[in-house]
Amino acid sequence: MPDLKWRNRIMLIFSLIFYAWAGPVYLLLLVGMTLADWLVTKEMSKCMEQKLRKRCLIIGCTINIGLLCFFKYLSFFLQNFHNWFGVPENVLAITLPIGISFYTFQLLSYVVDVYRREVQAQENFFTLLLYVSMFHQCIAGPIVRYEHVEKELTNRKILRADVAYGIRRFTIGLAKKALLANTCGSFADSFLAATSSDSIYTTLISQPVLSVWLGMFAYTMQIYLDFSAYSDMAIGMGRMIGFHYHENFNYPYISKSITEFWRRWHISLSTFFRDYVYIPLGGNRCSKLRHIFNLLVVWALTGFWHGASWNFLLWGLYYFLFLVTEKAILARSEFHIPRALSRIYTILIVSFGWMIFRFEAPSQILSILKGLFGLNGNSFTNYETTVAFKGSFLFFIIAILACTPIAKVLGERLQKRALVEPNAQVALQVVQIAVPIVLLILSTAALVGDSYNPFLYFRF
Amino acid sequence: MDLRNQNCKPKLTETLLRKIKKIQLRCYVFFHHKEDRDDFVVAKRSTHSPEDPKLQKRKFTQRANSIFFAFLFLFSIFSFIIPLRPSYSDMEQRNLTAFPIPTAATVANGEFFNQMNTWFADTFPFREAFLKLETGITQLYGVQTTQVVGKVDKADDIPDKPLATSSEPEEITSPDNAPASSAGKTDASAQQPEDDPTIPELDKDAKVEKLGAVLVIDDAAYEYYNFDQAAADSYIKMISSAGSKLNGAAHVYNMIVPTSIDICVPQTVRDGINTSSQQKALNYLYTSMADNVSKVDIFNTLLKHSVDGDYLYFRTDHHWTALGAYYAYEQFCTDSGQSAVALDQFEEVKYDNFRGSFYRDTKASSLRNHPDTVYAYIPPSTNTITITDDKNSTWDWTVVTNVSDWASSSKYNTFIGGDNPLSHIENPNKKDGSSILLIKESFGNSFAPFLVENYQHVYILDYRYFPDVDNRSLSEVVKDLNINDVLFLNNISAVRNKSAVKLMANLVG
Numbered sequence: 001m002p003d004l005k006w007r008n009r010i011m012l013i014f015s016l017i018f019y020a021w022a023g024p025v026y027l028l029l030l031v032g033m034t035l036a037d038w039l040v041t042k043e044m045s046k047c048m049e050q051k052l053r054k055r056c057l058i059i060g061c062t063i064n065i066g067l068l069c070f071f072k073y074l075s076f077f078l079q080n081f082h083n084w085f086g087v088p089e090n091v092l093a094i095t096l097p098i099g100i101s102f103y104t105f106q107l108l109s110y111v112v113d114v115y116r117r118e119v120q121a122q123e124n125f126f127t128l129l130l131y132v133s134m135f136h137q138c139i140a141g142p143i144v145r146y147e148h149v150e151k152e153l154t155n156r157k158i159l160r161a162d163v164a165y166g167i168r169r170f171t172i173g174l175a176k177k178a179l180l181a182n183t184c185g186s187f188a189d190s191f192l193a194a195t196s197s198d199s200i201y202t203t204l205i206s207q208p209v210l211s212v213w214l215g216m217f218a219y220t221m222q223i224y225l226d227f228s229a230y231s232d233m234a235i236g237m238g239r240m241i242g243f244h245y246h247e248n249f250n251y252p253y254i255s256k257s258i259t260e261f262w263r264r265w266h267i268s269l270s271t272f273f274r275d276y277v278y279i280p281l282g283g284n285r286c287s288k289l290r291h292i293f294n295l296l297v298v299w300a301l302t303g304f305w306h307g308a309s310w311n312f313l314l315w316g317l318y319y320f321l322f323l324v325t326e327k328a329i330l331a332r333s334e335f336h337i338p339r340a341l342s343r344i345y346t347i348l349i350v351s352f353g354w355m356i357f358r359f360e361a362p363s364q365i366l367s368i369l370k371g372l373f374g375l376n377g378n379s380f381t382n383y384e385t386t387v388a389f390k391g392s393f394l395f396f397i398i399a400i401l402a403c404t405p406i407a408k409v410l411g412e413r414l415q416k417r418a419l420v421e422p423n424a425q426v427a428l429q430v431v432q433i434a435v436p437i438v439l440l441i442l443s444t445a446a447l448v449g450d451s452y453n454p455f456l457y458f459r460f
Numbered sequence: 461m462d463l464r465n466q467n468c469k470p471k472l473t474e475t476l477l478r479k480i481k482k483i484q485l486r487c488y489v490f491f492h493h494k495e496d497r498d499d500f501v502v503a504k505r506s507t508h509s510p511e512d513p514k515l516q517k518r519k520f521t522q523r524a525n526s527i528f529f530a531f532l533f534l535f536s537i538f539s540f541i542i543p544l545r546p547s548y549s550d551m552e553q554r555n556l557t558a559f560p561i562p563t564a565a566t567v568a569n570g571e572f573f574n575q576m577n578t579w580f581a582d583t584f585p586f587r588e589a590f591l592k593l594e595t596g597i598t599q600l601y602g603v604q605t606t607q608v609v610g611k612v613d614k615a616d617d618i619p620d621k622p623l624a625t626s627s628e629p630e631e632i633t634s635p636d637n638a639p640a641s642s643a644g645k646t647d648a649s650a651q652q653p654e655d656d657p658t659i660p661e662l663d664k665d666a667k668v669e670k671l672g673a674v675l676v677i678d679d680a681a682y683e684y685y686n687f688d689q690a691a692a693d694s695y696i697k698m699i700s701s702a703g704s705k706l707n708g709a710a711h712v713y714n715m716i717v718p719t720s721i722d723i724c725v726p727q728t729v730r731d732g733i734n735t736s737s738q739q740k741a742l743n744y745l746y747t748s749m750a751d752n753v754s755k756v757d758i759f760n761t762l763l764k765h766s767v768d769g770d771y772l773y774f775r776t777d778h779h780w781t782a783l784g785a786y787y788a789y790e791q792f793c794t795d796s797g798q799s800a801v802a803l804d805q806f807e808e809v810k811y812d813n814f815r816g817s818f819y820r821d822t823k824a825s826s827l828r829n830h831p832d833t834v835y836a837y838i839p840p841s842t843n844t845i846t847i848t849d850d851k852n853s854t855w856d857w858t859v860v861t862n863v864s865d866w867a868s869s870s871k872y873n874t875f876i877g878g879d880n881p882l883s884h885i886e887n888p889n890k891k892d893g894s895s896i897l898l899i900k901e902s903f904g905n906s907f908a909p910f911l912v913e914n915y916q917h918v919y920i921l922d923y924r925y926f927p928d929v930d931n932r933s934l935s936e937v938v939k940d941l942n943i944n945d946v947l948f949l950n951n952i953s954a955v956r957n958k959s960a961v962k963l964m965a966n967l968v969g
Binding site: 021022023024025160161163164167179183190193195198202203206382383384387388389390391392393394395429432433436437440441442444445446447448449 | 528568587606673734
């Protein structure tokens with residue numbers, strides 16, 4: 001086994017090449033931000049005085065957040081300024097460097113954790129750069145906290161069982177994306193996207209009721225399958241070389257409440273905001289009013305992190321309302337709702353939330369709302385919708401099952417049986433060898449044929 | 461890592477020693493204690509079992525990992541074998557993405573790498589096999605005897621009253637996507653006529669059309685039609701203008717061909733489909749046109765023959781068959797006061813295994829498994845046509861070409877050598893100087909051969925390609941060629957396509 005130093009160097013070079021593939025210029029930004037933070041934390045570790053350390057922290061955070069705001073939010077603010085005040089004349093369009101939201105937050109977690117003395121400042125710049133640019137998670141993966149991988153950066157064990165697990169996890173993620181998410185996406189687009197001659201709004205108000213519902217659920221599944229697939233692939237690839245990233249999704253669509261949903265969805269993001277915004281602001285250990293204010297800040301930021309557009313902010317506040325309401329209601333224990341109903345409630349709220357997430361214009365969101373309740377003057381269904389539904393209902397059953405832990409439960413049961421039954425053991429072994437290869441071939445077939453391969457979280 | 465090696469070494473020698481001991485004991489037992497052998501062997505095995513599963517598991521995991529990585533490695537090598545990568549897709553009738561050339565600009569903004577990604581996916585080895593695998597999987601998604609491929613555009617309501625025609629054609633504003641009613645421009649222009657034609661290569665500039673939404677019911681496909689008020693009105697004005705410009709010089713006829721969705725689909729299904737009524741649209745178009753244009757309305761004729769079970773439209777392609785075109789020719793003769801030549805006077809040839817534009821766009825296996833047959837009818841007077849191609853060279857070709865060896869997607873090109881700017885068929889048996897100018901898109905190809913028997917000169921002008929080689933207006937062409945009759949032949953999808961109507965309007969002048 002080659003030396004860890006060389007393995008890290010190779011990983012670093014390939015991660016940088018991978019990042020540069022999307023646009024070499026922005027690689028400089030990534031390296032520059034990492035360099036700045038490395039210098040800042042180096043200075044911090046040298047200082048003993050709290051005031052000086054705090055100053056370093058402020059410099060580091062300002063650079064990170066400043067650059068993020070510049071590249072991501074400046075155009076948005078300028079555009080709105082222009083709309084309200086007519087100034088400035090020309091709003092310059094700034095291209096968003098890929099993955100900036102993810103790696104900026106990773107760097108922030110590093111700097112703040114060094115300040116809080118929870119981790120040691122990384123002495124080697126290239127190791128820090130490896131942490132930031134690691135191709136597993138740089139672009140769409142979980143927001144990996146520095147404290148989770150601090151030790152593994154310089155000391156990893158590669159176990160055969162880990163590699164096997166990583167292979168399985170990666171190919172499952174790849175199949176989820178190529179086979180399931182993309183199909184859900186094209187289905188959603190067939191109802192919710194603009195055609196070659198109609199605008200989005202025209203398409204939406206002329207859809208029958210069933211189309212709106214199907215489109216909404218298809219998009220709901222697409223977002224989960226897509227995003228969790230990236231996390232699966234990142235975690236799988238990480239395991240293959242000895243990194244243990246934390247889970248980012250825990251079957252969020254089986255949640256029984258919005259509170260639970262946010263404990264299962266994009267866990268790395270919600271824990272980031274909890275640890276670095278919510279708790280420093282006071283969390284829930286303060287007056288009720290202040291508590292609500294803290295929640296408001298966190299959810300506005302969560303929404304806004306997803307994109308520089310008003311509908312993302314609205315989406316965050318949408319969840320803020322439900323979370324506050326749930327906190328108020330669930331506090332009283334006399335409310336006991338059957339589990340099935342609470343799951344239905346959650347999935348409906350979440351699905352409509354995704355409609356706010358998807359459509360930028362309020363008119364489009366309103367037309368969706370009208371369509372859901374049959375208030376847009378269209379029939380329940382039409383020929384094309386019925387045909388589309390009939391042609392895909394088996395697929396949807398599989399997609400829905402993929403959103404539940406059923407596959408995981410069955411897999412665990414098979415593993416338990418395999419410990420005692422030789423037949424089950426053979427079955428398990430066959431599955432463990434054949435499934436990754438089959439999934440790889442099927443995913444290749446799907447990706448080769450599909451010119452449609454949207455990267456949903458591309459605004460991050 | 462070092463720590464682990466140290467632990468491994470003593471274990472290795474221990475295991476080896478243990479194995480040697482085992483063999484020793486076994487040999488001893490084998491040679492000496494026959495009666496106790498079985499018990500002894502069984503006992504020996506049981507003391508080993510706690511270790512075996514773990515060791516076995518580790519060995520298995522190692523093997524499984526190796527198998528996967530070996531497969532991945534071979535697959536990667538395979539995907540980089542450049543000669544295996546196709547450059548043209550017969551199924552999709554297009555040139556696949558070429559490897560991009562890096563320039564400083566495209567490398568800096570990532571475009572070069574993006575193109576490389578597209579190239580990698582687009583020209584993957586055995587792409588067609590993978591595509592077939594993919595469509596095979598998608599077929600399992602549900603019951604797909606009927607499917608709609610593509611997005612159905614919203615249609616305007618068709619007015620009940622005809623348009624009040626003005627004298628000038630309206631300026632058509634921004635054109636849409638490319639005309640939707642052309643067949644792939646063929647190579648007939650690229651080759652000189654030989655005894656056995658080779659499989660054509662698609663011209664780089666060929667306007668391969670993108671169809672609108674396509675409905676597939678069992679083994680037949682139909683294209684949706686959405687009425688567009690603005691395009692329809694522009695078309696009306698254009699035709700009326702042609703009529704007034706050629707008034708006195710030539711007799712102007714207009715034939716709009718309906719598509720199969722309103723002719724072949726059973727009424728019960730047709731009522732539920734979100735497509736505009738072509739009969740109503742044709743009615744609106746014809747009644748709004750100026751009186752100096754003669755209308756040839758073939759809707760009811762085709763409907764009647766379709767009900768009789770005639771093969772009027774291809775199932776896998778958006779064109780009509782030569783038989784459908786023949787019935788239209790009969791109607792045209794009736795409307796223009798001529799007598800139609802009977803179909804049995806023409807020599808019938810047929811070419812099997814035609815899978816056209818609908819198959820290309822939907823890749824439906826029901827269409828792949830039930831291809832069309834192209835029946836063509838050679839005029840008894842002559843089978844020679846003179847073609848002026850897009851490079852302005854003129855050469856002779858056949859009116860009906862033997863396409864049995866051609867690619868499955870290209871068999872419609874049997875008719876008049878495909879789409880060319882201007883072609884001329886002269887009937888040697890006629891000396892009356894009668895001539896007709898057929899202004900058409902690809903639907904005119906199967907129609908043109910029938911005109912040969914009624915006119916000495918049949919001129920065929922494809923308004924999509926004619927401006928590339930000749931900038932004469934319609935009136936000038938009519939004057940230069942001494943045309944008696946002018947027939948505009950379009951399928952109804954062209955009439956709702958603003959770019960197509962604009963091209964015609966530019967020709968009319």
